[in-house]
Amino acid sequence: METFDAIVLGAGGAGLMCAAVAGQRGRRVVVLDHAPEPGRKILISGGGRCNFTNRDAAADRYLSANPHFAKSALGRYTAADFVALVERHGIAWHEKTLGQLFCDGSARQIVAMLLDEAAAGGVTIRLGEPLGEVGHADGVFTVRHGARTLAAPALVIATGGPSIPKLGATGIAYDLARRFGLKVVEPRPALVPLTLPGEEALFRALSGVATPVVARAGKAAFAEAALFTHRGLSGPAILQVSSYWRHGEAIGIDFRPDAAPGWLVAAKRARPRATLAGALALPARLAEALAERIGVGELGAASDRALAAAEARLADWRFHPDGTEGFAKAEVTVGGIATGGLSSKTMAARHLPGLYAIGEAVDVTGWLGGYNFQWAWASGWAAAQAL
Structure with a gap:
């Protein structure tokens, strides 16, 4: 049996970060x-350029049953800290919209950086073998990995959530958590396209059309692009609200978020022969579909009251999704290992010394745009300080 100071389950962003920092602190x-291979989600992120963090990462950009839980880790290891690490490794990067930071080159640079940091800490990495039985007795965790059995006084669950199973993602984190007495908040797909029922097939026929909108679900609202697909709705605005959407609820779309109140009546005064579709300043296929549903043709032929009603509907167009495209298309998972059983400072289980949970496995889910990677880095760093 091989012995270590800590066993980290999962060679994703959080696991590699935790292992590298702990290794450099002298832990085996x-x-x-x-x-x-390591870092498979990192490799596909950001179109292969890895949206590795967000300048605006703060706890209010994360979903959790305990909205305060992420504050400690995010405050102690910040986006600026990770950028400094990236720059120390000579990785060129750029900022896109909304604080999103990407590699100029390839996401492989981030994986290589994490592996170099792990190597600097003398970390052992074992890949390509199934995880077998995980046990705990007399203060020692044992893990079967392939033909080997390994033992350590500390075990870090960093196996992520079940999103993108084609990359090998599973729900093993939740099985381990329950086995060791931690509760699990029901996981569901997040940052995921929404599907529309048959009665909204008109909009599915707009597949490929995209436009800037404000999308709302509950109290959450996001101003980004929406994309119509052959199954329903996608695009950044929709992915964002999908994390807040629940089955049976409607989502609202403002198709003209920059329009001033009374803009349709004003358009009628200026150009009475114009059609509603022509006045919408939206992609032609979408404009025609919306005008058809509203039932207004020439603006001059419509009453001011009818145009005011059309304006109100366009500002809060209700869609009633019948589901999502599931974990197969979800970028991350909402829910996971309940934070109530963990220390927000160290990510350690309160009732079982030596057990830790980090990254996507935990009930902390960020917005689209690098937030989930920053949680991986910050939670991994926090656990490493306690190992």
Whole structure:
């Protein structure tokens, strides 16, 4: 049996970060994963350029049953800290909209950086073997990995959530958590396209059309692009609100978020022969579909009251999704290991010394745009300080 100071389950962003920092603090760490290569989600993120953090990362950009839980880790290891690490490794980066930071080159640079940091800490990484039995007795955790059995006084659950199963994602984090007495908040797909029922097939026929909107679900609202697909709705605005949407609820779309109140009546006064579709300043197919549903043709032929009603509907067009495209298309998972059983400072289980949970496995889910990677780095760093 091989012995270490800590066993990290999962060679994703959080697991590699935790292992590297703990290793550089003098701990003997091993990382285990069933996947054949490390950082698989990192490699596909940001169109292969890895949206590795967001300048605006703060706890209010995250969903959790405890909205305060993420404050400590995010405050102690910030986006600026990770940018400094990226720059120390000579990785060129750029900022896109809304504080999103990307590699100029390839996401592989981020994985290589994490592996270099792990190597600097003497971390052992074992890949491509199934995780077997995980046990705990007399203050020692044991893990079967392939033909080996490994032991350590500390075990870090960093196996992520079940989103994107084609990359090997599973719900093993939740099984382990329950086994060791931690509760789990029901996981569901997040940052995921929404599907529309048959009665809204008119909009599914607009597949490929995109336009800037404000999308709302509950009290959450996001001003980004929406994209119509052959199954329903996608695009950044829709992915954002999908994390807040619940089955049976409607989402609202403002198709003209920059329009001033009374703009349709004003358009009628200026150009009475113009059609509603022509006045919408939206992609032609979308404008025609919306005008058809509203039932207004020439503006001059419509009463001011009818145009005011049309304006109100366009500002809060209700869609009633019948589901999502599921974990297969979800970028992340809402829910996970309940934060009530964890220390927000160290990510350690309160009732079982030596057990930690970090990253997407935990019930902390960020907005689209680098927030989930920053949680991976920050929670991994926080756990590493306590190992």
